[in-house]
Amino acid sequence: MSELTLTVMRLGFLAVLWLFVIVAVQVIRSDLFGTRVTQRGSRREGGRQQAARQQQQAAPPPQRQQGGGRQRRGAPTKLVVSEGTLTGTTVALQGQTITLGRAHDSTIVLDDDYASSRHARIYPDRDGQWIVEDLGSTNGTYLDRTRLTTPTPVPLGAPIRIGKTVIELRK
Amino acid sequence: MSSSTTHTSTIGAIGAPSRRNTELALLVFAVVIPLFAYMNVGLAISGELPPGMLGYGLGLGLLAGVAHLVVRKFAPYADPLLLPLATLLNGLGLVVIWRLDQSEKLQQRPTFSEAAPNQLLYSAVGIALFVGVLLLLKDHRVLQRYTYISMVLAIVLLLLPLVPGLGMNVFGAKIWIRIGGFSIQPGEFAKIVIAVFFAGYLMVKRDALALASRRFMGLYLPRGRDLGPILVVWAMSILILVFETDLGTSLLFFGMFVVMLYVATERTSWIVFGLLMSAVGAVGVASFEPHVQVRVDAWLDPFSKAVIAETGTDQIAQSLMAFGSGGVLGSGLGQGHSDLIGFAANSDFILATYGEELGLAGIMAVLLIYGLIVERGVRTALAARDPFGKLLAVGLSGAFAIQVFVVAGGVMGLIPLTGMTMPFIAYGGSSVIANWALIGILLRISDTARRPAPSPAPNPDAEMTQVVRP
Numbered sequence: 001m002s003e004l005t006l007t008v009m010r011l012g013f014l015a016v017l018w019l020f021v022i023v024a025v026q027v028i029r030s031d032l033f034g035t036r037v038t039q040r041g042s043r044r045e046g047g048r049q050q051a052a053r054q055q056q057q058a059a060p061p062p063q064r065q066q067g068g069g070r071q072r073r074g075a076p077t078k079l080v081v082s083e084g085t086l087t088g089t090t091v092a093l094q095g096q097t098i099t100l101g102r103a104h105d106s107t108i109v110l111d112d113d114y115a116s117s118r119h120a121r122i123y124p125d126r127d128g129q130w131i132v133e134d135l136g137s138t139n140g141t142y143l144d145r146t147r148l149t150t151p152t153p154v155p156l157g158a159p160i161r162i163g164k165t166v167i168e169l170r171k
Numbered sequence: 172m173s174s175s176t177t178h179t180s181t182i183g184a185i186g187a188p189s190r191r192n193t194e195l196a197l198l199v200f201a202v203v204i205p206l207f208a209y210m211n212v213g214l215a216i217s218g219e220l221p222p223g224m225l226g227y228g229l230g231l232g233l234l235a236g237v238a239h240l241v242v243r244k245f246a247p248y249a250d251p252l253l254l255p256l257a258t259l260l261n262g263l264g265l266v267v268i269w270r271l272d273q274s275e276k277l278q279q280r281p282t283f284s285e286a287a288p289n290q291l292l293y294s295a296v297g298i299a300l301f302v303g304v305l306l307l308l309k310d311h312r313v314l315q316r317y318t319y320i321s322m323v324l325a326i327v328l329l330l331l332p333l334v335p336g337l338g339m340n341v342f343g344a345k346i347w348i349r350i351g352g353f354s355i356q357p358g359e360f361a362k363i364v365i366a367v368f369f370a371g372y373l374m375v376k377r378d379a380l381a382l383a384s385r386r387f388m389g390l391y392l393p394r395g396r397d398l399g400p401i402l403v404v405w406a407m408s409i410l411i412l413v414f415e416t417d418l419g420t421s422l423l424f425f426g427m428f429v430v431m432l433y434v435a436t437e438r439t440s441w442i443v444f445g446l447l448m449s450a451v452g453a454v455g456v457a458s459f460e461p462h463v464q465v466r467v468d469a470w471l472d473p474f475s476k477a478v479i480a481e482t483g484t485d486q487i488a489q490s491l492m493a494f495g496s497g498g499v500l501g502s503g504l505g506q507g508h509s510d511l512i513g514f515a516a517n518s519d520f521i522l523a524t525y526g527e528e529l530g531l532a533g534i535m536a537v538l539l540i541y542g543l544i545v546e547r548g549v550r551t552a553l554a555a556r557d558p559f560g561k562l563l564a565v566g567l568s569g570a571f572a573i574q575v576f577v578v579a580g581g582v583m584g585l586i587p588l589t590g591m592t593m594p595f596i597a598y599g600g601s602s603v604i605a606n607w608a609l610i611g612i613l614l615r616i617s618d619t620a621r622r623p624a625p626s627p628a629p630n631p632d633a634e635m636t637q638v639v640r641p
Contacts, residue, residue, distance in 0.1 A: 009503070
């Protein structure tokens with residue numbers, strides 16, 4: 001076998017080996033999971049990005065079918081944090097359950113001394129009506145001024161208070 | 172969290188997809204690379220394509236295919252990288268062992284026998300055990316029930332080589348047992364079993380170990396009675412070192428315990444204690460145990476004539492020479508002289524062949540592949556929801572990492588040489604089989620960890636049982 005062929009094979013093999021390592025690292029990069037945070041730009045760009053986001057998230061909506069069929073008119077589309085350290089954060093409502101609390105796996109991780117680790121959750125019932133439920137928190141969850149004792153439907157724009165954080169559903 | 176600073180972010184959940192097709196693509200890649208290597212070795216040694224190429228290719232491909240189908244069926248959300256990475260290492264190991272089989276120098280040794288067919292057989296048994304783990308272990312939390320049984324089993328496995336008539340003394344280390352013509356290294360299996368014990372034990376005791384402590388000079392000092400378990404494990408690994416004269420297993424167990432203790436308690440002081448205790452133990456034993464003393468001498472001065480005469484072999488010197496002559500790009504597969512190492516060239520010292528024939532570039536890639544396996548294990552631990560699964564995944568990947576470090580460090584002259592094998596690539600049945608089982612358990616934990624949470628069941632009673640407020 002000629003020297004040249006062997007040299008080419010030797011370098012080729014190293015290249016292929018490294019290619020495998022690089023592909024594996026790429027798989028790790030695309031394999032990150034958890035919560036996706038999308039930055040919003042200025043108001044004008046917002047619409048375009050929102051459209052892009054809708055496309056991105058169009059893939060995993062298996063729960064929407066169970067959640068009660070089509071979206072009703074006038075149904076809230078997003079959840080907005082209006083007071084507290086997370087002010088300005090929004091979560092798109094797509095039929096998924098939103099958990100609130102200090103635990104790291106919550107949808108909204110509250111950085112609030114008065115919040116419990118699993119404080120409350122907000123979920124759609126079969127009719128698509130959004131329900132807030134206190135999960136046995138220490139300091140309670142308030143809808144307007146009343147402390148929640150049972151799962152309660154959330155009207156649009158009604159403030160849900162958890163410690164110093166206030167959350168609203170908006171269109 | 173970036174949202175607290177920018178105030179304009181949107182958070183949406185990402186479901187972890189199953190990633191089985193990614194795994195399949197990588198697996199094909201991982202079977203093709205060893206085939207390429209096999210072709211390369213054949214062309215370099217005899218100038219023609221090796222006759223067994225089809226057989227090995229089909230064998231490896233079949234094993235990988237079976238493993239993939241079982242994962243697809245029984246652990247659909249498992250990590251996509253662990254199986255291809257392990258398959259690639261196993262395939263490369265087969266090729267390099269076959270390459271050393273072709274060496275005339277090794278063929279002249281009196282104890283020579285073809286190792287590659289055996290290794291293929293061991294890989295098949297390993298994959299079978301991997302499949303068995305995935306089929307029988309539906310939920311890793313079942314293992315939690317066997318915490319103390321695992322402890323007893325691990326101690327029995329570790330003591331087996333000392334039983335007269337069963338244990339074998341091979342070149343000074345008593346880590347093998349012989350049953351019906353097969354020699355087995357029980358320590359390789361004990362590694363997995365003891366990880367189960369440590370995980371179960373630390374899950375229960377971690378609060379006592381983490382919280383009941385006094386602060387002294389920036390370190391948290393645990394209470395005397397909480398030091399008990401670490402002292403027991405330390406004593407156990409010292410005893411292994413003294414009676415089985417096996418530094419590797421001893422380091423593996425103690426290191427694994429310290430890693431898991433640190434992960435369970437988040438106290439840096441355990442690492443400090445662990446390093447101090449292993450230093451004291453190693454120096455203490457090395458100063459009076461002759462077999463260990465010889466290993467230390469060979470490590471400190473591998474090229475001196477006196478040491479080579481004392482150990483009876485120049486393996487470490489030859490291994491260092493092999494790494495050196497490989498340079499950056501290596502001499503090419505099949506064109507090195509790592510067979511000069513002689514005995515154990517295809518088991519303990521197999522990394523030297525990679526170092527010589529693939530060079531620094533190749534050995535870095537191999538070590539990175541080991542690193543990626545460990546990374547996926549730790550990532551599995553991060554994603555796992557139950558503390559037992561977290562600790563078990565950390566323990567298993569920690570044991571894997573320590574084993575790679577101990578062997579690679581020994582062969583490269585960083586630490587004294589130990590009688591352990593490089594996972595997956597070295598010749599040895601117990602090692603390959605046990606490590607496939609280890610990968611199986613990691614895949615099971617990662618399947619549970621990455622499985623999307625079931626959607627909340629709509630509660631039909633919720634509306635009927637609402638409290639009517641006055």
